[in-house]
Amino acid sequence: MTETSLPSAINCIEQPYQVALILLAHVLQKPKTWVLAHPETHLNPEQKAHLERLVRRLQIGEPLPYLTGKQAFFGLDFAVSPAVLIPRPETELLVEQALSWLDAHPEAKTVLDVGTGSGCIAITLATRKLWLTLTATDLSAEALEIARQNAETLQVKDQITFGQADLLPPGDQSFDIVCANLPYIPSAKLEQVNTLGFEPTLALDGGEDGLSLIRRLLEQLPPRLNRPGLVLLETEATLGAQTLAQAKMAFPQADNRLLQDLAGLDRLVRIEVS
Numbered sequence: 474m475t476e477t478s479l480p481s482a483i484n485c486i487e488q489p490y491q492v493a494l495i496l497l498a499h500v501l502q503k504p505k506t507w508v509l510a511h512p513e514t515h516l517n518p519e520q521k522a523h524l525e526r527l528v529r530r531l532q533i534g535e536p537l538p539y540l541t542g543k544q545a546f547f548g549l550d551f552a553v554s555p556a557v558l559i560p561r562p563e564t565e566l567l568v569e570q571a572l573s574w575l576d577a578h579p580e581a582k583t584v585l586d587v588g589t590g591s592g593c594i595a596i597t598l599a600t601r602k603l604w605l606t607l608t609a610t611d612l613s614a615e616a617l618e619i620a621r622q623n624a625e626t627l628q629v630k631d632q633i634t635f636g637q638a639d640l641l642p643p644g645d646q647s648f649d650i651v652c653a654n655l656p657y658i659p660s661a662k663l664e665q666v667n668t669l670g671f672e673p674t675l676a677l678d679g680g681e682d683g684l685s686l687i688r689r690l691l692e693q694l695p696p697r698l699n700r701p702g703l704v705l706l707e708t709e710a711t712l713g714a715q716t717l718a719q720a721k722m723a724f725p726q727a728d729n730r731l732l733q734d735l736a737g738l739d740r741l742v743r744i745e746v747s
Contacts (some may be wrong), residue, residue, distance in 0.1 A: 485635065486627065487737070489568070489610075490554075490577040492531070492537060493510060493535065494509070495541060496524055496527050496528070496531075496540065496541070497656050499527075499541045500516070500520050500523050500524050500527070500538070501514070501516075501520065511676060515607065516739075518615070520571070527540045530671050534670070534671065535671050536559055536671055536672070538553050538559045539553065539554065539555055539559070539671060541588070542554065544559050544560050545593075546560035546562075546564070546565070546597065547565050547568055547593070547597045549593075549596070549597060549600065549615070549627060551592070551593050551596070551621050551623050552591070552619060552622055552623055552626065553591055553619065554615075554619055554700070555671055555672065555673065556613060556615035556616050556618075556619055556673060557590045557591040557613075557615075557619050557620075557673065557676065558590050558591070558672055558673065559591075559672060560593040561592075561645060561731055562734060562735075563589070563707075563734040563736075563738075563740055564654055564707060566595060566707075566732065566734050566735075566740055566741050567652060567654065567705045567741055568594060568597050568598065568610065569709055570703075570705055570732070570741065570743060571584070571594075571598055571650055571652060571703070571705060572598070572601055572602070574650065574703045574745070575598075575602055575605075575650070578649070578701060579649065581649035581701075582604060582605060582606055582649060583605070583606050583607075583608075583646075583647075583648045583649045583650070583699070584598055584605055584606070584607045584648060584649065584650045584651075584652065584690045585607070585608045585609075585610070585641075585642070585648040585650070585651045585652070585697075586598075586608070586609040586652045586653070587608060587610055587640055587651065587652070587653040587655065587691070588610070588611055588612075588640075588653055588654060588655045588656070588676075588686075589609035589610060589616070589617070589620050589635070590609045590616050590619075590620065590654070590676060591619055591620055591623060592609060592610060592617070592619070592620030592621075592623045592624055592633070592676035593623075594652050594654060595607045595609040595620075595624075595633055595652075596620070596623055596624050596627055596629055598635065598652075599627075599629035599632040599633055600614070600627055600628075600629055603632070605632060606632060606634075606681070607632055607634070608633070608634050608636065608642055608646070608648070609633055609634070609635050609636070610635075610636050610638040610640065610641070610642050611635075611637065611638075612637065612638070612639055613637075613675060613676075614637055616676070616741070617635050617636075617637060620635055621635055623627035635745075639733045640686065640689060640690050640693065641690070641693055641694075642698060645696075645697070646697070647696070647697045647698060647699045648697060648698060648699060648702070649699045649701075649702055649703070650702065650703045650704075651694060651697070651703070651704045652704075652705045652707070653690055653704075653706050653707070654679050654707040655679070655686040655687055655706075655707075656675070656676055656679045656680075656686055656707040657679040657682060657683045657684070657686075657707070657708050657712060658677045658678060658679050658709060659679060659680070659682055659689060659709070659712075660678055660679075660680060660681055660683065660743050661681075662683075663677060663678060672696045672710075679709070682712075682715070683708075683709050683712050684712060684715060684716060684719060687706055687708065687716060687719060688719055689726075690706075690725065691706075691720060691722070691723035694723060695723060700746050700747060701745070701746060701747045702745070702746050703743070703744065703745050703746075704720070704724070704742075704745075705741060705742075705743055705744075705745075706720070706741065706742040706744070707713075707740060707741055708739065708740065708742055709739035709740070710739050710740065711739075712739070713731045713739025713740070713742070714731070714739070716731075716742045717729060717730075717731045717742050720744050721729045721744050723744075724736065724746060726746070727744045727745060728743075728744070728745040728746075728747075729742070729743070729744050730742070730743045731743075
């Protein structure tokens with residue numbers, strides 16, 4: 474496949490060759506390794522038109538994962554659509570912390586994932602710890618449908634109960650781990666988010682100070698967390714100290730910590746109770 478077979482507009486996009494490889498693999502319905510191994514392949518007119526439409530969508534700012542319908546996270550491929558937030562690499566820190574705590578607490582069996590979106594957190598934990606029983610909630614019925622599809626594709630649907638809820642599921646069930654990657658962008662900052670207009674505002678808008686949902690979750694959480702137990706809250710990079718302060722108010726006796734991501738930015742509040 475030669476450079477001349479690609480739309481010229483692809484050269485105006487950041488990392489054009491990597492993007493072109495992903496799009497070509499998607500259009501041809503072949504792995505990227507196959508595309509690289511078959512440079513002599515030519516697109517038929519229908520495939521070429523499809524590729525050109527995708528490049529035009531990319532040029533106006535539509536995220537690449539929405540064009541291909543999938544995004545990698547923690548070594549797994551997740552289906553995504555504009556109904557869900559695209560999984561971010563920084564969220565892998567939350568999963569790593571959960572897995573580490575589970576290794577140290579083999580008696581732990583129950584996990585709650587609040588605001589599950591594509592299901593990437595709950596599903597990744599389920600694939601790594603087959604004995605877990607997980608509950609995943611989201612306010613969006615469309616997001617839950619995507620999450621259910623991902624759970625079925627990745628063969629963990631029997632481990633996870635999905636439910637539409639405003640934060641906590643109904644009832645009084647308590648959990649060993651509670652994970653939450655809730656909307657945490659302050660409303661005034663929404664226009665700075667590159668993919669705004671494509672990703673769902675419901676999954677981004679954290680209210681006036683970015684802590685609206687996190688604050689409400691923390692107020693409700695103490696009676697629903699087992700002892701020992703762990704709470705993991707992803708937060709916006711500039712809100713780490715404020716999120717930690719909210720955690721200390723809700724769990725004053727806990728080991729409350731603020732963790733940084735690989736870029737050195739405040740990213741995760743970790744609450745451990747014993």
